[in-house]
Amino acid sequence: MKKKVLITGVLGGIGSGLAKTFKEADYFVIGLDIKTTPSDYCDLFISFDLHRFCSDANYRDKMCNKFDNEIQTLDVLINNAAMQILSSVEEIRLDDWNHTLNVNLTGPLLLSQFFLKQLEQVHGCIINIASIHQQLTKKRFVAYATSKSALVGLTKSMSVDLQGKVRVNAISPAAIDTPMLHEGFNNDSTMVQKLNDLHPLRRIGKPAEVSKLALLLAEDGLGFINGANIQIDGGISNVLKDLD
Numbered sequence: 001m002k003k004k005v006l007i008t009g010v011l012g013g014i015g016s017g018l019a020k021t022f023k024e025a026d027y028f029v030i031g032l033d034i035k036t037t038p039s040d041y042c043d044l045f046i047s048f049d050l051h052r053f054c055s056d057a058n059y060r061d062k063m064c065n066k067f068d069n070e071i072q073t074l075d076v077l078i079n080n081a082a083m084q085i086l087s088s089v090e091e092i093r094l095d096d097w098n099h100t101l102n103v104n105l106t107g108p109l110l111l112s113q114f115f116l117k118q119l120e121q122v123h124g125c126i127i128n129i130a131s132i133h134q135q136l137t138k139k140r141f142v143a144y145a146t147s148k149s150a151l152v153g154l155t156k157s158m159s160v161d162l163q164g165k166v167r168v169n170a171i172s173p174a175a176i177d178t179p180m181l182h183e184g185f186n187n188d189s190t191m192v193q194k195l196n197d198l199h200p201l202r203r204i205g206k207p208a209e210v211s212k213l214a215l216l217l218a219e220d221g222l223g224f225i226n227g228a229n230i231q232i233d234g235g236i237s238n239v240l241k242d243l244d
Contacts, residue, residue: 004074005218006030008050008111009081010039013178014129017207018078021215030071032081044070050081054102054110064114074118076218079108079151080129084180086140097143104147109154116166125167127214128155132174132233148172152229159227167226169217174233175204200235 005022009015010031019041023029031042038045046066052059083103085096112126119126134152137145155170162168175181175195181204185191196203213232216222231237 002026002028003076004028004030004071005076005078006032006071006074006111006115007078007080008032008048008107010042010045011035011037012080012082013180014173014176014207014210015080016041017211018080018214021208021211022076022218025215027076030074034081046070050107051083051099051102054106055098060110067114071115072118073122074115075122075124076127077111077115077119077124078127078129078214079111081107082129082131082144084141084144086144087142088140089142092142100143100147101150104144105150105154108151112158112168116162119166123165123167125169125218126155126158127217128152128168128170129210129214130155130170130172130229132172132231132237134172134229135231136237155229156227164226167217167223169225169227170229171210171213171217172229172231172233173205173210174231174236175199176210177204177206198236198239198241199233200239203234205232205234 005027007015007018010019011033016039019029019031019039023041028043029041030044031039032046032048034049036047053063081103083100085100087096108128128151130151131148133141133145134148152170155168159168210232217225
């Protein structure tokens with residue numbers, strides 16, 4: 001029987017890469033996303049609002065019932081969905097702060113809790129997609145950087161708490177070539193090229209590089225990796241930029 005992987009935020013740039021890689025590795029791919037267009041790489045797609053799952057008890061009960069009916073077994077849970085609202089300390093609104101923490105931190109915890117029994121039965125694993133912002137950040141990333149730092153902390157504490165019943169690891173990508181990244185630069189190719197040049201590899205990352213790392217972590221061959229946060233950043237975290 002095929003192994004099953006559940007991927008949140010499956011329609012995003014990294015999410016699509018994860019779905020494609022695991023599908024090609026002969027996994028049964030279950031995709032969740034707030035968007036409603038099914039992915040070609042999903043065997044089962046469920047429209048899902050992670051923020052609402054955290055904040056609305058009735059919606060949470062409804063979705064838990066749906067999961068019970070449609071997902072009886074699970075080998076890998078990948079908490080990939082993320083919310084990035086840019087705001088300074090002075091500007092940030094409580095609603096935006098709570099929305100960010102719900103999607104990036106509380107959601108992964110609640111989904112991990114819900115699927116824990118299925119994952120324990122097969123000694124499966126949880127992979128949390130964090131970010132370089134858990135360690136290095138920029139102005140106006142207050143909520144996002146905080147949530148990703150906490151997600152790495154959650155990863156480490158869960159790995160200890162679960163005592164080997166389920167492995168839990170995090171991946172922290174730096175700049176990855178996704179539509180979201182290009183939109184953040186207003187699709188300005190000159191700015192993206194400058195970002196490429198900042199990295200020692202002279203380029204930013206590709207979604208497939210993140211997804212292939214996730215696949216390696218999901219397989220038993222690297223089963224001794226537990227509670228780790230693996231950076232995939234092209235060496236940018238080693239760069240101290242000098243004055244021009």
